[in-house]
Every structure is written in structure tokens, then in C-alpha cells.
Amino acid sequence: MRSLLHMPFDPGSRFIRLMLAEKGLAARLVETPPWAAGSELAPHNPALTIPVLIDEPPTGGEIPISPSFAIADYLEEVYRDPALMPSTSAGRAEARRIGHWFESKFEKEVNRLIVRRRIDGRQQGRKWGEPEPVRDAADALAWHLDYISFLLERRLFLAGDRLSIADLAAAAHFSVNDYFGLIPWSDFPEARAWYQKMKSRPSMQPLLKEKLEGTPPAPHYADLDF
Amino acid sequence: MRSLLHMPFDPGSRFIRLMLAEKGLAARLVETPPWAAGSELAPHNPALTIPVLIDEPPTGGEIPISPSFAIADYLEEVYRDPALMPSTSAGRAEARRIGHWFESKFEKEVNRLIVRRRIDGRQQGRKWGEPEPVRDAADALAWHLDYISFLLERRLFLAGDRLSIADLAAAAHFSVNDYFGLIPWSDFPEARAWYQKMKSRPSMQPLLKEKLEGTPPAPHYADLDF
The missing domain is CATH 1.20.1050.10 (Glutathione S-transferase Yfyf (Class Pi); Chain A, domain 2)
Structure with missing residues (x-):
């Protein structure tokens, strides 16, 4: 199942949670404070920012994606329905x-x-x-x-x-x-x-x-x- | 002809100039200091940042686009060849x-x-x-x-x-x-x-x-x- 490394009150993380929910995509939410020493973030995002989506696409494998805008573009490309971007x-x-x-x-x-x-x-x-x-x-x-x-x-x-x-x-x-x-x-x-x-x-x-x-x-x- | 509101040493503006050149797209370069009073920017980008691309697509009209990453995505969508994004x-x-x-x-x-x-x-x-x-x-x-x-x-x-x-x-x-x-x-x-x-x-x-x-x-x- 896909995971989202996030914090509950981080606005960028909330943006991606809303996008996942609107597209009907389930994700395991993993609280990952970016300021914590030994954070789980580094192997998935060397920039050490949240959110990070670790997607498991139908084609197999794990794809870590960040920052928020790259996640938004990725979700819109891979899971088109419903569209959350205008058509033009x-x-x-x-x-x-x-x-x-x-x-x-x-x-x-x-x-x-x-x-x-x-x-x-x-x-x-x-x-x-x-x-x-x-x-x-x-x-x-x-x-x-x-x-x-x-x-x-x-x-x-x-x-x-x-x-x-x-x-x-x-x-x-x-x-x-x-x-x-x-x-x-x-x-x-x-x-x-x-x-x-x-x-x-x-x-x-x-x-x-x-x-x-x-x-x-x-x-x-x-x-x-x- | 399309215009780019830019400054010569602004890195984000240079990013878009490189992208335009790689795609073979001509643009009129208009130096637009974002810190100047009465800047030309406001009507095209209320966030008052550069670069702003004012595109004139084949379908007619003028489309002002900002910030840099939205310009990059737009150019890649509308002028596909040569592709500057990976295929997967x-x-x-x-x-x-x-x-x-x-x-x-x-x-x-x-x-x-x-x-x-x-x-x-x-x-x-x-x-x-x-x-x-x-x-x-x-x-x-x-x-x-x-x-x-x-x-x-x-x-x-x-x-x-x-x-x-x-x-x-x-x-x-x-x-x-x-x-x-x-x-x-x-x-x-x-x-x-x-x-x-x-x-x-x-x-x-x-x-x-x-x-x-x-x-x-x-x-x-x-x-x-x-």
C-alpha cells in the first residue's frame, strides 16, 4: 500500500492528503517530523522535507516522490480520474x-x-x-x-x-x-x-x-x- | 510573439530562457525588476515575482504564466518536441x-x-x-x-x-x-x-x-x- 510521510498540521502534507482523498486513493499515513534526528526521511527525500509520497503503482515497485508539487503532478498524471486540473x-x-x-x-x-x-x-x-x-x-x-x-x-x-x-x-x-x-x-x-x-x-x-x-x-x- | 518578463541574472528566469532555447521557441525578453515601483509585473502576476511568460499560443490570445515551475510544466505540455521531461x-x-x-x-x-x-x-x-x-x-x-x-x-x-x-x-x-x-x-x-x-x-x-x-x-x- 502507498504511504505518505507527513505531519498532521503541515499545510503541504494536508494538501496531498486532500488530493489523495479526492482521487479515492488510500495511503498509510506515517508521522515523520522532519526536525527529528535519525528521521525516516533521508532515504526517501534527501531534501528532508515533508510530504513524501511513497507510491506503489500498479506496474510494481516503490516510487518516492517529493516535494508537494511534484506529488500533485504525479498523482494527476498517474491517477487521472477524477481530474483535479482544468482541461486546458x-x-x-x-x-x-x-x-x-x-x-x-x-x-x-x-x-x-x-x-x-x-x-x-x-x-x-x-x-x-x-x-x-x-x-x-x-x-x-x-x-x-x-x-x-x-x-x-x-x-x-x-x-x-x-x-x-x-x-x-x-x-x-x-x-x-x-x-x-x-x-x-x-x-x-x-x-x-x-x-x-x-x-x-x-x-x-x-x-x-x-x-x-x-x-x-x-x-x-x-x-x-x- | 511571446514575451518573458525576466532579469538577466535571476536564476529562475535563466532556467526558463534555457528551456525556451532548447525547445527552439523565440521570446521577446523584457527586463522587469520586481523591486521597481510601478513594475509592469502586477497585471501579469499579482505575486510580483519573475519570471513571467506571456505566451501567445497558436490558438490565439495571451496567456500569462508564473512561477517558473508552472512555466516549465506549461511549455512541456504545449510544445512537446523536444521533450525535456523523462518519458515515465x-x-x-x-x-x-x-x-x-x-x-x-x-x-x-x-x-x-x-x-x-x-x-x-x-x-x-x-x-x-x-x-x-x-x-x-x-x-x-x-x-x-x-x-x-x-x-x-x-x-x-x-x-x-x-x-x-x-x-x-x-x-x-x-x-x-x-x-x-x-x-x-x-x-x-x-x-x-x-x-x-x-x-x-x-x-x-x-x-x-x-x-x-x-x-x-x-x-x-x-x-x-x-
């Missing part, structure tokens, strides 16, 4: 642009400010006693919510009128920030309506049940009608 | 892994230390008078050269026995570091033999002729038998 080249370029937006830009501008400190080894990136940059994170999040609202005024989903990898990447990143109650949904009705739609999908349910030890989720985290 | 899914996953390695990991661990300070607005990222972290950069570069040597002991090219996007991404990143004489080629004979092969390709020649104002290239920069 221009559409696929748009879905990839927005997917990369979340995996790189949102990661750098939003996740690094707060959630990375809470999910990666719990202490990394902040000196003891140093306050969290809550104001900066709120500004950055508002800017990104504003941008997806702009897209959603014109489209049903982020990259067009059908669900694509863009929505799955975005939902993965928002879900982690939402766990900590960081997202001002009431100021962004289009984004909220889109996230309600995403949250209702069966693929999202396992993520909404997860708990981070010592930190309970925001009250609305798993509520479909937040 | 496992092979393509390996080429993408190594391509992302250079575009993300090498960018973060190597380029940020020295070359970004020299090519991006010339003053960014370092306070006046602060020394450059030359020792750190040398260590990081040696580690990456060691890794590609490991690959090249087993393969003719980085992702297998044929040229792929992995080689083009890597050559783009090495070329910028090589301009500044930062690469200890004599310690890494496999990497050097591979880069000699890459340097001899017609697609590389325009890059080897470029000069950064006020900073002449290392003496061996354009020498094919360095």
Missing part, C-alpha cells in the same frame, strides 16, 4: 499558479509568522518570551483573503468553475490557520462561502477531527456552518 | 524533484547568502558595511556540489540518462554563482564535467555573454574548457 493548458497554468501561491507565498508571508512556530517542534523560530507577531499575521492573512475574494467574485472555485488543486492547496493552508482561530472570516464573505463549501467535502473531514496536543482548536474549526 | 511518471517525478531542489532549496541555502545581494537591486538584504557570509556560502555550495556529484556518479544527466528540466534548472543556478567565481569546480570533477557539457550547449551561449554592470565575470565564466 491555460487553465492548468492558472491552477498551478494559485497552488504555488499557497505553497510558497502564503507559506512565507503567513504561516511563518505564527503557525509554523506552533506546529514545527513547538519551540522553533521564536525565542522564549518573545511575543508572537499577531498583528503582522492578521495583516498578511487579510491581504490573502482579499486576493482570493477578488478571484471568487469571478469564479466558483479558485482557478475556474471546477474544483482543482488550487482549492485543495488553499483549503489545506487555511485549515491550519483556522485551527488557531486566526482567520477573520466575517470580513470576507466570498472566501467564507468558498471555505464552507470546501469544509463540507468528505476529503476534509479527517483534517477537521485532528487535535494538536495541548492546544484545542478554535470553537468553529470543525463547524460546517461557521 | 517515475522519471518525471525525479526530474521535478531535482528541479524544485534548485528552485527552492538551492535558492534558500545558497543564492540568498551572496548572489541575491549582488543581483537584486544591488543593495538589498545586507546592511551597509556588513561582511558577506562567504564561508557559509562556500560550505553550502560544497554540500550541493557533493550531492549532484553523487547523482552524476550514477547517471549521465541529473535526473537520468537524458537532458531534462533538472539539468536546465541546475545549470541556471550554477551559472549565476559561477559568474561571481564562487564555485570550487576543481574539487568536484563529476559536477565539472557535467557543467562543461551544459556550458557547450547553444542554449547557454546567450547567458555566458551577459555582464552585470560594475562587476566583471570570473575569468573562466564563459570558458568552455575551464
